[in-house]
Amino acid sequence: MKHFYTRARNIQPVRFSSTFRHITDTLNELQKSKANEEANHVVKNDSRKQHSRKDLQKHVITPSDLSDHFRHSFYPRPTRAQISATQSIFSQNKVSLEWIVSSYKDIPDIKSQNEIHGSSSMVNTFKVSSSPLPEVLFLGHTNSGKSSLINNLLVNSVENKNHNEFTEHAYVSRRAGYTKTLNAYRIGNKLRLIDTPGYGEFGEKEQGELVIDYICNRKYLRRVFVLIDSRRGFLEPDVNLISFLIDQGVPYDIIFTKADTIVDRYNAKKRSNNSTAGTSSSGKYTSRENSALQANQNIIKYYEKIIGESGIANLTTSPKILLCNSYTSKLVKARYGYKEIRFEILRSCGIIE
Numbered sequence: 001m002k003h004f005y006t007r008a009r010n011i012q013p014v015r016f017s018s019t020f021r022h023i024t025d026t027l028n029e030l031q032k033s034k035a036n037e038e039a040n041h042v043v044k045n046d047s048r049k050q051h052s053r054k055d056l057q058k059h060v061i062t063p064s065d066l067s068d069h070f071r072h073s074f075y076p077r078p079t080r081a082q083i084s085a086t087q088s089i090f091s092q093n094k095v096s097l098e099w100i101v102s103s104y105k106d107i108p109d110i111k112s113q114n115e116i117h118g119s120s121s122m123v124n125t126f127k128v129s130s131s132p133l134p135e136v137l138f139l140g141h142t143n144s145g146k147s148s149l150i151n152n153l154l155v156n157s158v159e160n161k162n163h164n165e166f167t168e169h170a171y172v173s174r175r176a177g178y179t180k181t182l183n184a185y186r187i188g189n190k191l192r193l194i195d196t197p198g199y200g201e202f203g204e205k206e207q208g209e210l211v212i213d214y215i216c217n218r219k220y221l222r223r224v225f226v227l228i229d230s231r232r233g234f235l236e237p238d239v240n241l242i243s244f245l246i247d248q249g250v251p252y253d254i255i256f257t258k259a260d261t262i263v264d265r266y267n268a269k270k271r272s273n274n275s276t277a278g279t280s281s282s283g284k285y286t287s288r289e290n291s292a293l294q295a296n297q298n299i300i301k302y303y304e305k306i307i308g309e310s311g312i313a314n315l316t317t318s319p320k321i322l323l324c325n326s327y328t329s330k331l332v333k334a335r336y337g338y339k340e341i342r343f344e345i346l347r348s349c350g351i352i353e
């Protein structure tokens with residue numbers, strides 16, 4: 001049994017051990033200096049942006065800004081045309097919950113294939129071969145926000161548009177360990193998004209076996225998205241899971257969920273430290289502007305710290321790092337990050353270039 005599906009309590013943040021770094025020291029150093037150069041470049045651009053007084057007053061850093069900040073130079077930002085093509089694929093195709101299984105062999109095409117092998121029916125063979133679609137899998141610790149993310153990805157479906165309201169396809173709960181099965185959401189004739197049971201605290205052994213079976217055997221699997229709760233950072237089971245994916249040669253990206261909570265946290269801190277707004281003595285910035293700038297810098301530092309300490313940036317597999325928020329708050333007024341995540345999903349399935 002793989003060690004990320006456990007009931008362990010009090011799991012602590014960890015970093016990738018050197019045994020998991022499939023990389024030489026030289027390459028490591030090269031990547032680091034490149035990353036530093038990029039970080040400096042972004043900070044410079046960022047501060048240039050923030051030197052506009054008007055911007056600074058208004059601008060609360062968003063999860064999309066953060067995705068841009070941590071964007072690796074290998075992965076250019078999607079163009080407007082790519083985003084618009086992505087959005088129309090998600091909005092023009094009907095979404096349905098196609099299957100729910102608690103055992104890998106119960107996935108409909110696997111089941112009927114097994115039945116065919118047991119009989120000589122040619123009719124079933126046709127049925128099975130007509131339904132293959134690329135699939136992407138969402139993995140993460142229990143309560144990391146997998147089901148919420150899927151709901152937000154599906155929000156622009158035809159069905160939602162017609163009803164002009166947010167249809168929640170996946171069940172979400174404050175209780176960790178809520179999703180107990182593999183749930184496949186089909187988007188037209190294009191692809192499937194697969195929700196999974198979480199691992200770590202309150203994860204179950206049987207659910208772990210189900211997910212591992214799927215990862216090791218599913219030929220339609222195109223990419224895994226590993227969700228990390230922004231408040232908790234990388235935990236031991238996350239690191240074990242990523243090492244497992246690397247060993248299996250399964251491509252994966254990282255999504256930090258609940259980014260709204262970090263934006264709120266640092267802005268609240270700054271406000272309470274700096275509650276008297278007015279013009280600064282230099283006359284350049286008001287204390288309110290300074291506090292906005294400080295909060296934004298602290299948010300970036302927070303993510304730099306958890307990414308840096310995890311050692312993930314040193315892995316040769318260079319996963320993309322994306323951020324999102326499935327819920328809005330007073331400061332984070334919209335749901336950010338979904339267009340970019342949808343684009344990465346379609347690109348990994350070969351649906352868009």
Ligand SMILES: Nc1nc2c(ncn2[C@@H]2O[C@H](COP(=O)(O)OP(=O)(O)OP(=O)(O)O)[C@@H](O)[C@H]2O)c(=O)[nH]1
Binds near residue numbers: 197199
């Ligand atoms: N503030 C905030 N809360 C979130 C966000 N995403 C999820 N949550 C909350 O986190 C809790 C867990 O969300 P789920 O989507 O059920 O998480 P899950 O990973 O599917 O959990 P399991 O099925 O138990 O593994 C719920 O209370 C959600 O409301 C987010 O972006 N921001």
Ligand SMILES: [Mg+2]
Binds near residue numbers: 146147148178196
């Ligand atoms: Mg869930």
